[in-house]
Amino acid sequence: MTPRLTDTLTPVKKSALPDAQTVTDVKHWTDRLFSFRITRPAALRFRSGEFVMIGLMGDPDPGTGKQKPLLRAYSIASPSWHDELEFYSIKVQDGLLTSRLQHIRPGDGIILRPKPVGTLVHDALLPGKNIWFFATGTGFAPFASLLRDPQTYENYDEVIITHTCREVGELEYGRQLIEDIRGDAMLNELLGTEHLAKLKYYPTTTREESANMGRITDLMRDKTIFEDLGMPPLSPDTDRAMVCGNLAFNLDIKDLLEGYGLEEGANSNPKQYVVEKAFLDWRCVYSGDETRFWESAGLRHQRDKAP
Numbered sequence: 001m002t003p004r005l006t007d008t009l010t011p012v013k014k015s016a017l018p019d020a021q022t023v024t025d026v027k028h029w030t031d032r033l034f035s036f037r038i039t040r041p042a043a044l045r046f047r048s049g050e051f052v053m054i055g056l057m058g059d060p061d062p063g064t065g066k067q068k069p070l071l072r073a074y075s076i077a078s079p080s081w082h083d084e085l086e087f088y089s090i091k092v093q094d095g096l097l098t099s100r101l102q103h104i105r106p107g108d109g110i111i112l113r114p115k116p117v118g119t120l121v122h123d124a125l126l127p128g129k130n131i132w133f134f135a136t137g138t139g140f141a142p143f144a145s146l147l148r149d150p151q152t153y154e155n156y157d158e159v160i161i162t163h164t165c166r167e168v169g170e171l172e173y174g175r176q177l178i179e180d181i182r183g184d185a186m187l188n189e190l191l192g193t194e195h196l197a198k199l200k201y202y203p204t205t206t207r208e209e210s211a212n213m214g215r216i217t218d219l220m221r222d223k224t225i226f227e228d229l230g231m232p233p234l235s236p237d238t239d240r241a242m243v244c245g246n247l248a249f250n251l252d253i254k255d256l257l258e259g260y261g262l263e264e265g266a267n268s269n270p271k272q273y274v275v276e277k278a279f280l281d282w283r284c285v286y287s288g289d290e291t292r293f294w295e296s297a298g299l300r301h302q303r304d305k306a307p
């Protein structure tokens with residue numbers, strides 16, 4: 001009998017590893033996107049917007065038969081106050097991890113390395129009036145966390161989230177999350193109903209017709225987004241930004257933000273904007289400008305630790 005993919009890279013039994021957690025819920029959004037929740041270890045503390053390493057056990061070594069964990073970086077999509085951990089994931093059909101991770105079901109175990117890190121945190125920004133979250137694809141995940149964090153609304157007068165995807169279906173996780181934030185009585189109480197009036201959602205698509213068509217970078221250059229939202233272009237005096245998308249997007253947004261006069265910050269040196277990669281495209285490392293790649297990926301100080 002042909003083994004199923006999940007037979008060779010299996011969810012782990014909860015007792016097999018100290019870092020194993022249990023899957024509590026799985027939702028498939030498209031044939032390329034799904035989200036899931038796992039139990040949260042009591043000792044895990046994180047700041048909304050950070051990422052952790054999660055994964056499954058790898059194939060047995062042909063020589064020794066031993067299995068090693070196969071881990072990937074994942075933004076925690078749930079806010080820091082939540083009693084479970086949520087993740088929003090791509091399904092890469094030939095991806096080592098996600099070709100199998102996409103088959104997890106409630107009750108399965110997955111590995112969580114409980115060491116959260118990341119640059120998309122409030123601490124990395126100086127105080128400001130407006131906060132802009134710019135995402136493409138699964139880069140929405142850290143903002144799903146920050147958008148459910150009361151601190152986001154306490155710190156800023158306006159909270160703007162932009163999300164650019166190729167197709168309308170790829171916006172659905174974010175669209176439903178925004179709808180839940182606006183409509184959920186518990187979240188309204190937690191975040192403050194008056195605070196939620198600050199939330200502005202600006203989804204765009206590039207390859208399928210929708211209300212806002214085009215790359216967000218183009219809509220910033222031609223000022224469409226500012227006209228649509230009734231806001232002026234970003235200024236270092238009032239605006240702060242967090243960016244999470246593919247490499248080219250991160251680089252383009254950085255150029256735009258610096259053109260507006262914003263400077264890049266870090267945990268150790270808060271400034272006006274921060275950037276993090278939604279994924280690493282390893283082909284870029286060998287084909288392009290490596291220094292810019294690592295910078296845009298936010299891995300300047302983590303290069304030796306990169307997977």
Ligand SMILES: Cc1cc2nc3c(=O)[nH]c(=O)nc-3n(C[C@H](O)[C@H](O)[C@H](O)COP(=O)(O)OP(=O)(O)OC[C@H]3O[C@@H](n4cnc5c(N)ncnc54)[C@H](O)[C@@H]3O)c2cc1C
Pocket residue numbers: 051072073074075076087088089090092094095096097098099137138141142276277278279280281282283
């Ligand atoms: C800091 C950080 C945070 C991340 N957070 C998330 C997250 O919240 N959700 C998530 O799905 N992924 C996230 N990733 C990417 C994730 O680590 C894996 O790359 C992804 O799970 C695919 O793993 P894989 O082993 O199946 O394929 P890999 O071998 O890791 O990737 C194969 C190829 O698939 C493409 N790819 C990988 N990830 C994505 C993606 N997210 N969107 C579109 N194309 C992709 C790239 O071209 C990549 O070269 C993050 C990466 C980093 C560095």
Ligand SMILES: NC(=O)c1ccc[n+]([C@@H]2O[C@H](COP(=O)([O-])OP(=O)(O)OC[C@H]3O[C@@H](n4cnc5c(N)ncnc54)[C@H](OP(=O)(O)O)[C@@H]3O)[C@@H](O)[C@H]2O)c1
Pocket residue numbers: 032136137138164165166167205206207215216217245246248249250252
């Ligand atoms: N999404 C799919 O249906 C699909 C299907 C099969 C395979 N893939 C592969 O999966 C990988 C990831 O695809 P993805 O769609 O998740 O992510 P992606 O290629 O990063 O695109 C996500 C969104 O970001 C936009 N974008 C890309 N570069 C940008 C830039 N420099 N500035 C502003 N916006 C930018 C894209 O617009 P544009 O459309 O203008 O590029 C798209 O709307 C790609 O390698 C792709 O070939 C995707």
